[in-house]
Amino acid sequence: MGGNVTVDPRERATPVDDPAITEARSLRTGRLLDAKRLIRSFSYDAAIRLRGVLKDAAGRGRPRLVCPMCGVTLFLASSMCKKFYLRHRLEDGSCPAVTHSGLTEADMRAMKYRGAQESDAHLRTKELLARSLAADPGFSEVRLEATWRASEGLPGLRRPDLSARYGELRTAFEVQLSTTFLDVVLGRKRFYRAEGAALVWLLPSFDPSYRRMTTDDILFGNNSNILVVDDVTVAASIAASQLVVRVWHRQPRIEGERIIDDWIVRLVPWKELLIDVDGQTVCAFDFAATESAAISELGRLREQQRAAKEATGRAAAEAAEQELRGEIFAWALAEDRAYGLFDYYHRWAELNYDLVAYCADLLGTPSDVRVPIRMVKVIETAKAGKPVGFGYDTLVEVAHHLFHQRPELLKGFGFLLRAYGHHHLLIEQDVRGKWASKVAAHRDAMRYEPRFQMAADEQRLFDFLSEDFCRKPAAGWRDK
Structure with a gap:
């Protein structure tokens, strides 16, 4: 096999270890690009397509990359082991970077063509193709x-291996040689595109696990499809009375967190091929569109997984928060049943430490255990609509108690009653109007005086324990 190296299309392109040209200047942006970094930024199949893009752009007089030392157009070339490097289009000895021998591509192509252009394999493939076309009455x-001379007086001519017409479509068939240079492929594409004709590259055989660079240039330039003519396709063409070719193509699919390719091979009638004259591709499978859809789907799945992971994390965090809140409530409401003050106080120290993660811990050492107990009783009272942990019978009695004994909890108590739908009970139980009078007389004080405000750490703890209901009054709340 001559030591050929075959690279998976999705692998990263690999630069040569010691390139002669280490930088390239982009004519579009004017920036200097590190050659190795540029090459590594592409997958192998994308690097093969880049070879064609650079050569085609230069052929149209609009080069993309030039040598920063001499200004000569740069192409992307490959070593025998499929490692890439930048090469001068021409070398006249004026640049210290030497990237190839004195032979031009035209010289090397002529030398190779003399020995291979009409090889037995080449002649046989043309014969098989001719027999296949003869079997199809759709071709004339x-x-x-x-x-094939250029139309409309344009210069140039080509001599395809076979040419034919299929309805209104003119077609040129070329049997690909292992020595076909990329500039030849691109030159023929430009010619037949200008003629409004389809260029069809055919191989006598194909093995996806053993591909030469010249085959990769055809493969990746043809939307990852390869067309083959052999004895089997000839027999199928004759049996079906229509041209049949064997098509190899990549078919992307999602596997886990990445996209991989399956190699598919099948016999395909000519009329089922997708022919793009402008893009000069003849395919049985639209790899580019399928890959684009797979990339979008993979992105959607990743976003879905990310959202699910975040939701799971939020749910776990919320569960942990609710668990801690529940432990504090159970501890506070078990005050009268506690055995041993030391253990009871020590338990609060543990709970207070756990509150650090929520920025809701009480500061100071030791913190007053009565503070969280009172908060829990206020919250449970507002939630139940009746006194919990207080020696009173009505909510209005609790309100009077807080006004005189714990004024910092009064405003939060009112907000909680509103949040739990029990604020009306406070009004209904104020039979003599004493509470309403007290509120009216001290409204400004309740709003602004420090005694009706909590310390910052206590307010954070109250917010945590009440799930912020103590700070979110309903619309229309008037501090009654």
Whole structure:
């Protein structure tokens, strides 16, 4: 096999270890690009397509990359082991970076073509193709190596291996040689695109696990499809009375967290092929569109997984928060049943430490255990609509008690009653109007005086224990 190296299309492109040209200047942005970093930014199949893009742009007089030392157009070339490097389009000895021998591509192509252009394999493939076309009445004007001159007085000519017409579509068939240079492929694409004709590259065989660079240039330039003509396809063409080719193509699919490719091979009638004259592709499978859909789907799945992970994390955090809140409530309401003050106080120290994670711990050492107990009783009273832990029978009695004994809890108590739908009980139980009178007389004091305000750490704890209901009055609340 001559030591050929075959690279998975989705692997990162690998630069040569010691490139002669270490930087390139982008003519679009003017920036200097590190050659190795540029090459590594592409997957292998994308690097193969980049080879074509750079050569095609230069052929149209609009080069993309130039050598920063001499200004000569740069192409992307590959070593025998499929490692990439930047190479001058021409070398005249004026640049210290030397990237190839004195032979031009035209010289090397001529040398190779003399020995391989009409090899037995090449002649046989053309014969098989001719027999296949003859079996299909849809093809007309089938010609072997007929000269194809540019129309409308444009210069240039080509001599495809076979040419034919399929309805209104003119087609040129070329049997790909292992020595076909990329500039030849691109030159023919430009010619037939200008002629409004389809260029069809055909191989005598294909093995996805053993691909030469010249085959990769055809494969990735044809939407990851390869067309093959062999004895089996000829027999199928004759049996079906229509041109049939063997098509190999990549088919992307999602596996876990990445996209991988399956290699699919099947016999495909000509009329089922997707022909894009402008893009000069002839395919049985639209790899690019399928890959784009797979990338979008993978992105959607990743976003879905991320959202699910975040939701799980939030649920776990909320559960932990509710568990701590529940432990504090159970501890506070068990005050009368506690055995041993030391253990009871020690338990609060543990709970207060756990509150640090929520920025709701009481500061000071030791903190007053009566503070969280009173908060829990106020919250439970507002929630139940009746006194819990207080020696009173009505909510209004609790309100009077807080006004005189714990004024810092009064405003939060009112907000909690509103949140739990029990504020009306406070009004209904104020039979003699004493509470209403007290509120009216001290409204400004309740709003602004420090005694009706909690310390910052106590307010954070009250917010945590009440799940912020103590600070979220309903619309229309008038501090009654």
